[in-house]
Amino acid sequence: MEKYHQILAIIDPTTEDQKALKRAIELAKQTQATITAFLSIYDFSYEMTTMLSNDEREAMRNSLINDRIQWLNELINVLPHDNIAIDTKVIWHNRPFEPIIEEVLNNGYDIVIKGTHQHDKLKSVIFTPTDWHILRKCPCPVLLVKDHLWPMNGNIVAALNVGSAEAEHQSLNVKITEEAINLSKLIKANVHLVNSFPGTPVNIAIEIPEFNANEYNESMLSHHIEAMDEHAQQFAISKEHTHVEEGLPEDIIVRLADELDAELVILGTIGRTGLSAALIGNTAEHLIDNLNCDVLALKPDGYVSPLAN
Structure with missing residues (x-):
């Protein structure tokens, strides 16, 4: 099922190379989606100019917005986009993630696509607070784009949590797998399912001398393999494309994505407050920082966004 009909592509005002917009066009070619190129701008000095009246400040803001719209239209005109409809929207706002999520809530986009920043000196990617706010609070799928290409017959890694009996995790596993299969058809890729599980808790091994760590690990492994096989069979995914390993998700998923030269990793973010918000912060942060490919969250x-009225 082709489900991406409305794409929100977030424009990066600091560069001419709009990775998110290019990826949006790539996707839209397969789905005949419409794209909105969205830019949030703000200049604090404009708000601080006490010499000006409110009307004059408003006029200055509008002038800056119009400049950016013109710049954006020029950018779009030089990109080959094969008659795909691309609208532009420029908003004045001092917290960039808020208007992005409000735009999704008000207009029902199917996916938000945003580029990530390359740190020239460290050769790694920097995630801004905006990225993390969007990941946590955006109700629709969020695709964070890096520089990795999407070749034909490439690999998509779906990161699952098949060992959990919680209904929320179970339904998220289904959602992630369905999304992976849907995208694999659109971009002609192979789906790999990966699941990691923790090894023996150290404190148990120390506190209970008769505790058999090997036996525990073996039984955990077989439990997860069984759960993975059952899940994969529902979607007719072959056993060779399933991977179950002991370790932290941020280590296992990154290594597997590297080995497969994956173009995309799909993961779930349980976006509640408290402990699970901290968990998505830590696991997703380590994981996404270290992946050399796009990430779909x-x-x-x-899920209801905290910004929903």
Whole structure:
């Protein structure tokens, strides 16, 4: 099922190379989607000019917005986009993530696509607070784009949590797998399912001398393999494309994505507050920082953004 009909591509005002917009066009070619190129701008000095009246400040803001719209249209005109409809929207706002999420809530986009920043000296990617706010609070799928190409017959890695009996995790596993299969058809890729599980908790091994760590690990491994096989069979995914390993998700998923030269990793973010918000912060942060490919983050069904009225 082709489900991406409305794409929100976030424009980076600091560069001419709009990775998110290019990826949006790539996707839209397969789905006949419409794209909105969205830019949020703000200049604090304009708000501080006490010499000007409110009307004059408003006029200055509008002038800057119009400049950016013109710049954006020129950018779009030089990109080959094969008659794909691309609208532009420039908003004045001092917290860039808020108007992005409000735009999604008000207009029902199917996916938000945003580029990541390359740190020239460290050769690694820098995630801004805006990226993390969007990942946590955006109700629709968020695709964070790096520089990795999407070749034909490439690999998509779907990161699952098949060992959990929690309904929220189970339904998220289904959602992630369905999304992976859907995208694999659009971009002609192979789907790999990966699941990691923690090894023996050190404190148990120390506190209970008769505790058999090997036996525990073996039983955990077989439990997860069984759960993975059952899940994969529902979607007719072959056993060779399933991977179950002991370790931290941020280590296992990154290594597997590297080995497969994956173009995309799909993961779930449980975007609640408290402990699970901290967990998505830490696991997703380490994971996404270390991946050399695009990341698609999905929310559980029924997720409500804290910015929803």
